[in-house]
Amino acid sequence: MLQQTQVERVVEYYRKFLHTFPSLKSLAMAPLASVLRVWSGLGYNRRARNLWRTAQMLQNSGARIPDEVEQLCQYPGIGPYTAGAIAAFAYNKATLFIDTNIRRVYIYYFLFQQKDITDREIMYYVKLTLDSVQPAKWYNALMDAGSILGKLLPENPNSKSRKYCKQSSFEGSIRQLRGAIVRKLVMHHSLHIDELAHILHISENRIQYVIDTLQKEGMLVCEERKVYLGSET
């Protein structure tokens, strides 16, 4: 949930999600539609699908959530940052990882006069300063510090990072439409594709294209021009 999303926006969804799916097993057993129903509104719905798939993979193999970055990265939706964070926070392992808040701290304190900074350069300082006795506590403090720094400073230090770039506009985009379709499906369980196009004020061709991409990702199913969330039919 915290991938690309600030804590303040996550907390309420987190509480609701854990209340609905209190265990890995209950998440794995649930249909994707009900998972998306709880997730919808938080954004990046594929994170919900990835989490659900991960729960199923763990359940099927009988494996415990790994404490090794390498193994954690095998699961869908878990990349370098999330793997490192899980190992550090859940198992108190001295992993090395960078997120936007951590990046901000190191650029501010060590690399402020430079530009086009790579994560490789930042990682040097992350390794140098890591508290290997209390990694979880250290990273917690680091991320909080970065968050506060972000609110405090007039200019974002991360604009000096190589990763920093501005994004395309949201209004009228495909991803706005994707979110709207999932939201409608959360409310109605199933909808005719023509009806959906009418409600969202878009052309047949355009909605067909978006539905196709969502179906390919396993977010929904389209049968006989009727659309269902997840794999419900």
Next chain:
DNA sequence: ATCCCGTCGG
């Protein structure tokens, strides 16, 4: 209108 900020597929 622009910012926020990880993962993955092409």
Next chain:
DNA sequence: CCGACCGGAT
């Protein structure tokens, strides 16, 4: 390595 992916705040 580039660009798509969500939605709320500003």
